[in-house]
Amino acid sequence: MLTSSLSFLHSCTFPSSSSSSCSSSSLLTIPNPNSSSSSLSFVVQATSTRREDRTARHVRIRKKVIDDTKMHTLASASTMQKAIAEELNYTASPTIEVAKRMGEIIAKSCLEKGITKVAFDRGGYPYHGRIKAIADAAREQGLDF
Numbered sequence: 001m002l003t004s005s006l007s008f009l010h011s012c013t014f015p016s017s018s019s020s021s022c023s024s025s026s027l028l029t030i031p032n033p034n035s036s037s038s039s040l041s042f043v044v045q046a047t048s049t050r051r052e053d054r055t056a057r058h059v060r061i062r063k064k065v066i067d068d069t070k071m072h073t074l075a076s077a078s079t080m081q082k083a084i085a086e087e088l089n090y091t092a093s094p095t096i097e098v099a100k101r102m103g104e105i106i107a108k109s110c111l112e113k114g115i116t117k118v119a120f121d122r123g124g125y126p127y128h129g130r131i132k133a134i135a136d137a138a139r140e141q142g143l144d145f
Contacts (some may be wrong), residue, residue, distance in 0.1 A: 058124030065119045075109040077102055099130035103137025110143055117144045 025121060048056075062068075063138050079085060079094055084105060118138075122131050139145060 107141030
């Protein structure tokens with residue numbers, strides 16, 4: 001069986017070291033079954049993590065959709081704001097119902113300031129669950145995405 005003699009050679013430093021130089025490929029060496037002195041070498045590409053994938057999606061979306069050169073927030077809403085936190089009674093993490101209410105609150109805030117058309121930056125997260133609930137509730141209140 002060849003699996004007992006596989007060896008991986010990584011050109012990465014461990015996370016505890018100060019420099020984090022790591023290539024995204026590894027060298028896989030397998031002994032050649034036809035010859036006792038030679039071996040076969042393959043380059044194996046490492047897959048990216050879920051966080052790296054989400055960050056890449058976020059950067060790609062931000063480049064296309066949002067131009068934030070002024071760095072000025074027009075409207076915001078958070079479950080950490082005292083007035084909103086008192087209104088929303090949830091014991092665990094925010095649920096879809098809380099997300100719907102947050103969508104309504106942010107829509108009202110935008111409409112009061114005369115903002116009717118917005119760009120929705122989902123932060124690279126998939127468009128479902130709480131993200132979808134926020135967007136749908138804001139659309140129902142009159143915001144145009």
